[in-house]
Each structure stands twice: as structure tokens, then as C-alpha cells.
Amino acid sequence: MPTIKKSVLLIGLGVLSVLAILLYFSFNPEKGLFFPKCPSYQYLGIYCSGCGSQRAIHDLLHFRFGEAISHNLLLIPALFVIVQHGLVKAKVLKTKSFLNYRYAPIIVLIIVLLFMFLRNLKMYPFEYLAP
Template sequence: MAFKKIFIKWGIAIVVVSTIAILYKNYNPGEIHLFPKCPFWAITGLKCPGCGSQRAVHHLLNLEVLSAAKENILLVLSIPYILAGLIIERLKNPSEKLLVWRKRLYGRTAIYIILAIIIAFWIMRNLLH
């Protein structure tokens, strides 16, 4: 019974993620009005740290890394970081060295550094644009 529920949940998740990936691969959010627009930009006319993420995802799914970076470099750089964290968390018996790196990369200090990077990115992208 438990296996069946897990199978159904994963099946639904795979279908949803695949459908979204197909949409983002085939349709550029910058050209199609099907995708949601940034409410922060709509209200203020300023870009938030996430602005351009949908277009960046479209470009990444089409293997256009430079175009994706032009849309939102923060998203492009965060993907390997997030994937590394997910992989480390899934390991059954990580080594002591890996645990030290996990603490360095995902500990409290790292969180503050990432927050500072996001805020700096938010400010700079609006000053330079």
C-alpha cells in the first residue's frame, strides 16, 4: 500500500515536471503571454532577483547557456549549487570531509552570504539597467 502511494506521487510529480519542462522548452516566456509575469516588476517597474528566470529556464532547456545567463545569471549559477546540496543530502554515509564541505556550503554563514549576494544582485541589476 505504501509503495503504491509513493509510486503514484512520484508518477504525478514526473508528469507535472515533464509537462512544465516541455512548455518552457518549446515556448519562450518573453514572447508568449501564457506565462505569469513578475508582480514586483508590474507594480514598481524594477526587476526582482528572479526576473528573467522563466526566460533563462527556456534558454537552458534549449542548451543556450549564454542567453540564459544574460536573462538571469543568478539562476544559472545557483543550479549547480542547489543540485550539489540535493546530492549531498541523499547520500547514505557521507564522508567526514564531505560533511565539513556541506557545513561550509550550506551552513548558517553560507545562508547569510547567499542572502547578501541576492540583495546585491537585486540592487545592481536595477542600477545598471
């Protein structure tokens, strides 16, 4: 199996990212079409931590920050962490990635599970976390 150079892989990821951004900018996931539905909501009736993320990405690309937050409050901080991690890995930033700390995976897991639990509570103020 031939070895793929890192630069070719990065270019491929860049092209896929641009295509995904164009797709989410051009089409509203709320209208359905070809965007996948959340299996946990579709089959179990519960919101997962990612529910509303597709709509939130569409809203962010159109600078509708309030609507993006209402669809998925956790998406914006997650995007900051992912971008910061990518910039550190690409050696653009000379700092340590948040995700490289010892307890980062446990903390991320706790936040994601707690967010999922709270957004399914049908009481004030947690009902605002639902997409």
C-alpha cells in the first residue's frame, strides 16, 4: 500500500471541508432533503448532544448566532476547541492544545453527557437547551 504524504492528506481534508461548508451554506438542513436525521431522536425520542448541530452550522454560516445557539449551545465552544487543536497541530499556534491535557477526554465526556441529560429535561430552564 503506497504511503500518502501528509500534505496530500491535508489538501484532501481542506477540499472536503470547503465542500461541506458550501453544502451547509447553500442548503438548510431544517428543510430535510438529503441531510441525515439524528438516530437517537428518531428512534428513542431523546436529544443527543449533537442534535441541532447541522442547523446551527447553517445558521453560523449565515451569521445568525442567536439561532445557532438556540439549536445547539455546545457547538460554538466545541468549534473553538477543534479549531484551536487544529491550529496547534498545524504548528500555527505555539501553545498546547486543550485536548492534549491529561484529563481533557474525561472532562469532554462529562460535559457532553451532562449536556445531553440536561437538554432532555422538560423543566425550566433546561427546556431551552433542546433544539
